Amino acid sequence: MFQQEFTYETxxxxxxxxxxxxxxxxxxxxxxxxxxxxxxxxxxxGEPTAREIADALGDRCAGVHAEARMHxxxxxxxRAVAAARAAGADGCVAVGGxxxxxxxxxxxxxxxxxxxxxxxxxxxxEMTPVWGLTERGTKRTGRDPAVQPRSVVYDxxxxxxxxxxxxxxxxxxxxxxxxxxxxxxxxxxLTSLMAKExxxxxxxxxxxxxxxxxxxxxRGRALYAAWLCGxxxxxxxxxxxxxxxxxxxxxxxxxxxxxxTVLLPYALAFNAPAAIGALSVLRRxxxxxxxxxxxxxxxxxxxxxxxxxxxGLTEAGLAPTARSxxxxxxxxxxxxxxxxxxxxxxxAYGGGPP
Numbered sequence: 001m002f003q004q005e006f007t008y009e010t011x012x013x014x015x016x017x018x019x020x021x022x023x024x025x026x027x028x029x030x031x032x033x034x035x036x037x038x039x040x041x042x043x044x045x046g047e048p049t050a051r052e053i054a055d056a057l058g059d060r061c062a063g064v065h066a067e068a069r070m071h072x073x074x075x076x077x078x079r080a081v082a083a084a085r086a087a088g089a090d091g092c093v094a095v096g097g098x099x100x101x102x103x104x105x106x107x108x109x110x111x112x113x114x115x116x117x118x119x120x121x122x123x124x125x126e127m128t129p130v131w132g133l134t135e136r137g138t139k140r141t142g143r144d145p146a147v148q149p150r151s152v153v154y155d156x157x158x159x160x161x162x163x164x165x166x167x168x169x170x171x172x173x174x175x176x177x178x179x180x181x182x183x184x185x186x187x188x189x190l191t192s193l194m195a196k197e198x199x200x201x202x203x204x205x206x207x208x209x210x211x212x213x214x215x216x217x218x219r220g221r222a223l224y225a226a227w228l229c230g231x232x233x234x235x236x237x238x239x240x241x242x243x244x245x246x247x248x249x250x251x252x253x254x255x256x257x258x259x260x261t262v263l264l265p266y267a268l269a270f271n272a273p274a275a276i277g278a279l280s281v282l283r284r285x286x287x288x289x290x291x292x293x294x295x296x297x298x299x300x301x302x303x304x305x306x307x308x309x310x311x312g313l314t315e316a317g318l319a320p321t322a323r324s325x326x327x328x329x330x331x332x333x334x335x336x337x338x339x340x341x342x343x344x345x346x347x348a349y350g351g352g353p354p
């Protein structure tokens with residue numbers, strides 16, 4: 001039956017997608033937005049690329065701030081905001097993965113400066129108005145139109161050097177956005193189409209990239225999939241899966257993409273009885289009847305960690321994570337008790353088939 005009641009809001013973002021665009025298109029996007037003093041933010045791994053982009057910006061570059069870290073610690077955000085103000089910046093360019101883009105969003109949230117995103121992983125953060133900050137072991141997230149990048153420059157060549165393990169986990173991170181969008185209470189026919197296509201494109205690209213990491217066509221397909229999956233996340237409400245990941249990342253410092261990769265099959269298995277429509281779409285996209293098992297098989301086959309224990313979490317962390325995840329209201333197809341959340345976490349801690 002056609003979904004006849006829904007709401008879908010488009011946001012003002014311009015996308016440039018082409019090989020080589022990072023250096024050639026970013027200055028054009030800055031000029032189009034009328035920006036004259038841009039602070040370039042990145043992490044240590046992405047600094048060489050960020051400095052190439054800074055050079056391409058020429059006189060429009062007000063400096064490079066290479067201090068982005070996972071989960072955006074609030075003290076990092078404070079320093080980045082101070083750097084932007086000290087440089088007299090009228091905008092920011094975030095170069096890298098979710099950490100760099102998250103730091104750029106923190107600057108935009110505090111200052112209102114427009115943001116240009118140049119992603120080098122498949123996090124999808126560049127397509128969302130979602131921000132996150134970690135303070136004293138707690139990760140807070142929110143939505144604000146001010147943090148939505150005004151321009152996104154996708155350059156598949158930036159991802160050619162992405163190590164295979166990070167390629168796989170970053171890609172599954174993107175899949176998680178699409179999966180939760182399919183059963184979100186504010187899903188729409190358009191987000192469902194984007195989610196299905198994003199899952200299809202990513203699950204086709206990842207096996208190719210595991211064997212041929214510098215396959216530019218597969219890199220382009222994966223980046224295209226990340227765009228779609230990120231757009232789904234930006235338009236819908238997150239559920240149990242993302243809540244657990246945020247708690248584990250903010251409280252225990254677990255790596256973001258790897259945590260998404262481990263948890264996704266188990267969170268989906270828990271929600272499956274209440275997400276029949278989503279499972280039907282995912283079966284067609286993946287060509288598999290048992291979707292949680294198919295995702296678990298895929299990540300294991302591509303060499304990703306399958307358990308929270310392998311990521312460094314101790315068993316003592318399971319109960320407080322479950323209490324935190326169940327103790328706050330959020331949208332999910334099934335109600336989540338502390339016992340439910342703990343069962344999901346225990347399964348993910350053991351790493352066996354969901």
